[in-house]
Every structure is written in structure tokens, then in C-alpha cells.
Amino acid sequence: MGIEALALQGLCIRLGGAQILHDVTLDVAAGSFTCLLGPSGCGKTTLLRAIAGFAPLSSGDIRLGARSVAALPPEKRGTAMVFQSYALWPHMTVVGNLTYPLKLRGVAKAERAARAEHILDLLDLSGFGERKVTSLSGGQRQRVALGRALIIDPPVLLLDEPLSNLDAAIRRNLRGELRRLQQKLGITTIMVTHDQEEALSMADTIVLMRDGRVVQVAAPQSLYTRPADLDAGRFLGVDNIVAGRAEDPVQATTLGFRSVEARIAEASAANALTRHGTVLDCAYTGGGYHLQLDTGAEVIAAVSGAPIAPGSEVCVAVPAASLMAFGPDQMLLPN
Numbered sequence: 001m002g003i004e005a006l007a008l009q010g011l012c013i014r015l016g017g018a019q020i021l022h023d024v025t026l027d028v029a030a031g032s033f034t035c036l037l038g039p040s041g042c043g044k045t046t047l048l049r050a051i052a053g054f055a056p057l058s059s060g061d062i063r064l065g066a067r068s069v070a071a072l073p074p075e076k077r078g079t080a081m082v083f084q085s086y087a088l089w090p091h092m093t094v095v096g097n098l099t100y101p102l103k104l105r106g107v108a109k110a111e112r113a114a115r116a117e118h119i120l121d122l123l124d125l126s127g128f129g130e131r132k133v134t135s136l137s138g139g140q141r142q143r144v145a146l147g148r149a150l151i152i153d154p155p156v157l158l159l160d161e162p163l164s165n166l167d168a169a170i171r172r173n174l175r176g177e178l179r180r181l182q183q184k185l186g187i188t189t190i191m192v193t194h195d196q197e198e199a200l201s202m203a204d205t206i207v208l209m210r211d212g213r214v215v216q217v218a219a220p221q222s223l224y225t226r227p228a229d230l231d232a233g234r235f236l237g238v239d240n241i242v243a244g245r246a247e248d249p250v251q252a253t254t255l256g257f258r259s260v261e262a263r264i265a266e267a268s269a270a271n272a273l274t275r276h277g278t279v280l281d282c283a284y285t286g287g288g289y290h291l292q293l294d295t296g297a298e299v300i301a302a303v304s305g306a307p308i309a310p311g312s313e314v315c316v317a318v319p320a321a322s323l324m325a326f327g328p329d330q331m332l333l334p335n
């Protein structure tokens with residue numbers, strides 16, 4: 001099958017009397033890598049299941065290329081999904097697992113073996129074909145699960161937190177591997193994650209969700225620097241939210257900035273937000289120190305290259321370019 005674009009149009013899903021997805025509309029470009037990012041329970045898995053055909057829509061349409069697939073059962077949609085739990089068959093070999101979807105589709109034995117060989121090679125699993133999946137490491141099992149999805153040559157690949165069961169080092173390696181594989185195959189991919197670093201490092205486009213709604217659709221850099229509202233900012237690591245003051249270089253009800261942008265300064269700096277306060281706490285973080293500062297009005301997190309004794313009076317400065325300005329409705333103000 002060729003690579004296809006995916007369009008979600010006004011998707012609504014009700015489950016058990018509650019509305020889980022509200023009017024989700026999204027265009028996913030052919031061959032792109034999209035991450036669904038958002039807190040637990042916001043509807044990421046439900047949205048992926050809806051695309052795959054496992055969660056019925058209350059209203060809306062799903063289009064793959066030029067055709068609507070909303071009324072089709074999962075196996076007729078051409079989408080392939082990798083579940084967080086892998087869902088491999090423990091009693092089968094690696095090849096048995098890989099070729100299972102082909103068997104279901106009535107593909108002949110010789111063809112199945114040839115495609116399995118190709119997938120093993122693609123995923124760097126050559127020689128593992130006859131092993132039981134229970135004898136594989138977590139990272140190897142993850143690759144088998146990915147292979148089982150890729151073997152049907154799907155136009156769209158759906159991944160539900162595929163890396164979250166793995167430890168940090170393997171996870172970082174697999175991020176790169178998965179991204180390179182996706183680019184090599186050019187396959188339209190949607191991956192669910194609640195890890196912002198994972199989304200920022202892998203996606204062409206990030207879809208930020210909250211309470212069953214799409215809050216923002218943006219490239220990683222613009223989501224990081226221009227979150228749509230205060231909550232989106234907090235979710236993306238904007239750990240300082242302060243009330244704006246008349247002397248600040250940017251005028252807003254509320255200003256947000258990350259602690260890494262807040263540094264100890266000698267005195268009020270030009271074209272920067274400055275706040276004076278008392279150091280509450282100073283912790284070594286490897287390579288530097290993380291400070292908590294009480295300004296009287298709020299507690300600010302900042303960084304310092306050198307330790308500073310709690311109780312010291314200091315000034316922190318944040319460059320104007322690192323400030324995010326929010327209005328009274330908590331929405332980001334235009335630049």
C-alpha cells in the first residue's frame with residue numbers, strides 16, 4: 001500500500017455515558033511523524049483506537065487519502081497499531097508472531113517466510129526468528145511488536161507509548177532507531193506519548209491534548225517556545241509563572257519562563273525581567289545548582305553556576321526573549 005494522508009474531521013466519542021473525545025479535527029500529512037502528547041486520561045489512546053477502528057465514533061469522519069474509513073472494521077482500514085503492552089503471543093516464536101497478521105489475511109506460506117525475513121533484517125533481528133518471544137529482552141520484544149505491525153505494509157502506523165516499558169538508555173536508542181526507520185519507510189506515523197522530551201525529539205508535528213480536546217497543533221520548537229495557554233506551558237516545563245509588573249520588559253497579566261532561563265544577576269539587567277528575593281533552597285543538580293527563591297509575592301525557581309547559601313538576598317534576571325506573556329484569560333498573547 002502507498003503512503004497516505006490521514007484526516008480526522010469532528011470526531012466525537014462517548015463511552016459509558018461520558019464524552020471522551022470532543023470534536024477532534026486534525027490533518028496528518030502523508031509520510032509525517034505526529035505525536036499525540038497530553039496528561040494521563042486526556043484521550044490519547046482512545047483517539048488512536050478510533051483511528052484504528054477499535055473505538056466507535058459518536059460522530060465525525062476519518063479519511064485515509066481520498067476515502068472515508070470510518071465505517072470500516074479495523075482489518076479493512078489498513079492501519080496497523082502497536083500496543084503499549086506489545087500483546088505478543090508468548091507461546092509462538094518470533095517468526096510466528098511476525099507472520100500472524102499475514103496468516104489471518106490468507107497470505108501463502110512462502111510469501112510469509114520471505115516477508116518475515118525482510119522484517120527481521122529491517123529491525124536488526126536476523127537470527128532471532130526461531131526464538132520464543134519470552135526469551136527476548138524488552139527492547140527486542142518491542143521490535144518484534146513493531147515488525148508485526150509493519151509486515152502488513154500499512155499506509156498508517158499507530159504507536160501507543162511503544163517505548164514506555166523500557167529503561168531510559170534503551171529508550172533513547174530506540175527513539176532514534178524508530179525515527180530513522182519511519183523516515184526510511186516514509187510511513188505516516190502517529191505515536192502516543194506523555195513524555196514531552198520524547199515528543200519534542202521525534203515528531204514533525206505535536207498534537208497537544210487536554211480533556212478530550214486538541215489544544216494545540218505545532219512543530220516541536222514552536223510548541224516549546226509558544227505554548228497556547230498557561231496549562232500547555234506548565235505541561236511543557238514552564239516552571240515559573242509570575243504576575244507581570246509595570247517595570248517588566250514585556251507587559252502581560254502573567255509571565256511564564258523556565259528555571260533554566262532565570263539566572264542570578266548583579267542588579268537589574270537591561271531588557272530583562274528581574275526579581276529580588278531570599279534563597280530558600282539550593283540543590284546541586286550536576287553541572288550546576290537549582291535555586292528556590294522567595295520574592296515575597298511568589299516562589300521562583302532559578303539556576304546558578306555556584307552554590308548560594310539559603311537566606312542570601314539575590315536578584316534573578318530572565319531575558320525578555322525567554323518570557324512568555326499570557327493575558328487575563330490565560331491565553332498566550334501575540335508577540
Ligand SMILES: Nc1ncnc2c1ncn2[C@@H]1O[C@H](COP(=O)(O)OP(=O)(O)OP(=O)(O)O)[C@@H](O)[C@H]1O
Binds near residue numbers: 016040041046047194
Ligand atoms: N471503555 C471505556 N468506558 C468508559 N470510559 C473510558 C473507556 N475507555 C477509556 N475511558 C475514559 O476515557 C478517558 C480517556 O482515556 P484514554 O485511555 O484515552 O486516556 P490516555 O490519554 O491514553 O491516558 P494514559 O496516558 O493514562 O494512557 C479516561 O477518562 C478513561 O477513563
Ligand SMILES: [Mg+2]
Binds near residue numbers: 045
Ligand atoms: Mg493511553
